[in-house]
Amino acid sequence: MERLRKHIEEITSVTDEEFDYIKTFFTLKQVRKHQYLLQDGDQATHEYCIAKGIFRVFYVDKDGKEHIVQFAQQNWWMSDYGAYFHQKKTNMHIECMESGEVFSTTLYGREKLSADLHKMEHFFRVKLTNGYVGQQRRIISLLSSTPQQRYEEFAELYPNMMQKIPKKYIAEYLGVSRETLSRLYSENRA
Structure with missing residues (x-):
């Protein structure tokens, strides 16, 4: 869990007591190469922070062709955010490309932490904003x-x-x- 704390403290400092509370909302999961965290049709119940490894987020179109939405590596966050925030079934896949570890939290955990600790709301907002900026940069690059x-x-x-x-x-x-x-x-x- 110390890796998670270091990651959070890249954006905001937390006390020992605050981190003791924060870590109750996260689970560390080992992931094997080629293991899926999410597949089309699953309920998108978790958001993942990569502790170790490389992952790909992709969807498969009606013709069976894969389209990679994102690669993700250490300290990046990933999910099918449309499905996660609306608690719907996903049309995405998240596959581990090399053995890794992820910290996961539920939407309830994210919302509770944000309500209870303003600094965690700030942390999540910064991470989501950085991801959004990266996605826009990628779209512009693909278009131009x-x-x-x-x-x-x-x-x-x-x-x-x-x-x-x-x-x-x-x-x-x-x-x-x-x-x-x-x-x-x-x-x-x-």
């Missing part, structure tokens, strides 16, 4: 950047993911074919 620019931006922002995520998923995330990604990779190594 060339494949080369998207590749370079991804490589610069997430160098460790370039080494750990299979190329087919990176290609899918960038909106390019596997062949195009191979060409971009070769050009950037030259």
Whole structure:
């Protein structure tokens, strides 16, 4: 739980007593490679903070094609937020790409912590805002950047993911074919 405390204290300080209370709302879960935290049709009951590992959040369209919404790594938060905040069934999947650990909390836990401790409301707002900004940046990049620019931006922002995520998923995330990604990779190594 100390990792969770350090993560929270990147944004706001907490006393020992406050953290003793905060940690009662979180569960640490070990996750195996290829294990799903959420699958299409599940009730989205939890939000996850990654303690260790890399995850992908994706949905599958009516033709069976996967679309990656997000990769997530240590200290990132993930869920199907539309389903989570409205307590509905999800149409997303969350898959662990390498063995990892997550801290999870329910919507009730998040809301109770936010009501009881203003600093936790601030923490959750900052994390959600940062995620929203990242999603907007990604959408703008997909709409206005060339494949080369998207590749370079991804490589610069997430160098460790370039080494750990299979190329087919990176290609899918960038909106390019596997062949195009191979060409971009070769050009950037030259």
